[in-house]
Amino acid sequence: MAKLKPSKGAPYARILGVGGYRPVRVVPNEVILEKIDSSDEWIRSRSGIETRHWANDEETVAAMSIEASGKAIADAGISAAQIGGVIVSTVSNFRQTPAVATEIADKLGTNKAAAFDISAGCAGFGYGLTLAKGMIVEGSAEYVLVIGVERLSDLTDLEDRATAFLFGDGAGAVVVGPSQEPHIGPTVWGSEGDKSETIKQTVPWDQFRIGDVSQLPLDSEGNVKFPAITQEGQAVFRWAVFEMAKVAQQALDAAGITPDDLDVFIPHQANERIIDSMVKTLKLPEHVTVARDVRTTGNTSAASIPLAMERLLATGEAKSGDTALVIGFGAGLVYAATVVTLP
Numbered sequence: 001m002a003k004l005k006p007s008k009g010a011p012y013a014r015i016l017g018v019g020g021y022r023p024v025r026v027v028p029n030e031v032i033l034e035k036i037d038s039s040d041e042w043i044r045s046r047s048g049i050e051t052r053h054w055a056n057d058e059e060t061v062a063a064m065s066i067e068a069s070g071k072a073i074a075d076a077g078i079s080a081a082q083i084g085g086v087i088v089s090t091v092s093n094f095r096q097t098p099a100v101a102t103e104i105a106d107k108l109g110t111n112k113a114a115a116f117d118i119s120a121g122c123a124g125f126g127y128g129l130t131l132a133k134g135m136i137v138e139g140s141a142e143y144v145l146v147i148g149v150e151r152l153s154d155l156t157d158l159e160d161r162a163t164a165f166l167f168g169d170g171a172g173a174v175v176v177g178p179s180q181e182p183h184i185g186p187t188v189w190g191s192e193g194d195k196s197e198t199i200k201q202t203v204p205w206d207q208f209r210i211g212d213v214s215q216l217p218l219d220s221e222g223n224v225k226f227p228a229i230t231q232e233g234q235a236v237f238r239w240a241v242f243e244m245a246k247v248a249q250q251a252l253d254a255a256g257i258t259p260d261d262l263d264v265f266i267p268h269q270a271n272e273r274i275i276d277s278m279v280k281t282l283k284l285p286e287h288v289t290v291a292r293d294v295r296t297t298g299n300t301s302a303a304s305i306p307l308a309m310e311r312l313l314a315t316g317e318a319k320s321g322d323t324a325l326v327i328g329f330g331a332g333l334v335y336a337a338t339v340v341t342l343p
């Protein structure tokens, strides 16, 4: 048996830069009310959402990712050519293959960086971050770009009262690089596939292609509806509130810190009531800044945590070096939580 050279990476990894892109078009609740029987007051009080962004034809998954990544690379103070890996988490890129990550890696000017897409719903950022950290510590890349990007407006049924108001579009990106100290804690992650039916695409692509009208959902005008994301709101809500606070606590324990040591809490931006409930269960002290980007960005799935992180830093509500707990959870059901030092 041949003896292989051990791989040599950095001792630890750290987020070095963050960037975000929100589509130009801001969509207030009034627009959502054109298609569903609801009210601005109901949407705000049940979800916290006031506005969200919807992408136009030019704001593609790749275009939004490139914008967000350019900012993250500048923020990290490196050049695109130094990036050895590009990980894109998305569930809303319409081209099945090739991975959109390869186009992004090329257009950014990386030097043939390894590039691939992952599908981990609203936990996608945490999954990508964990992979990036592994690549850096293992030595297969010095810098890795992790992008969360969604065009959920393409997969939203505007006649569905349970979801029409929830989703938004956007991209968030971070550059992860080498560090002499631990700045990304152990990830607590997992999946509960027995609950996979609670958030899903209404109709799989093959069934949609067959086009049997008797089997497909129709809109109010009798046309076949395009597949969309549907969910059992209450079941997901209960799961998030009861189970995710435990996962968040486990991530704190794994990092060896307590809520008192935290500066910032950046949970997945799904619903402000879920955020409030987690803050209460975790008994987060007053001094902890809590991300509430959901109010003006809606739920952007994989993009929500990096977008919220970028906004907190841009507004000065959080600062470089702060200790933040991040937790994503969603379709799968999947989850990922970790403690990070902010770039």
Ligand SMILES: CC(C)(COP(=O)(O)OP(=O)(O)OC[C@H]1O[C@@H](n2cnc3c(N)ncnc32)[C@H](O)[C@@H]1OP(=O)(O)O)[C@@H](O)C(=O)NCCC(=O)NCCS
Pocket: 036, 037, 038, 039, 042, 043, 046, 047, 122, 161, 162, 163, 165, 231, 232, 233, 234, 236, 237, 240, 270, 271, 274, 299, 329, 330, 331
């Ligand atoms: C979607 C969500 C906001 C709905 O809130 P909810 O309090 O659970 O609402 P319910 O579905 O129990 O409905 C409560 C009532 O409001 C009504 N309602 C539902 N949607 C409504 C809407 N858009 N506007 C007005 N009323 C609505 C229902 O008909 C029901 O009325 P009833 O009491 O007379 O029967 C909430 O379930 C949620 O946020 N779930 C988790 C979402 C999430 O995080 N998803 C992504 C995870 S990644």
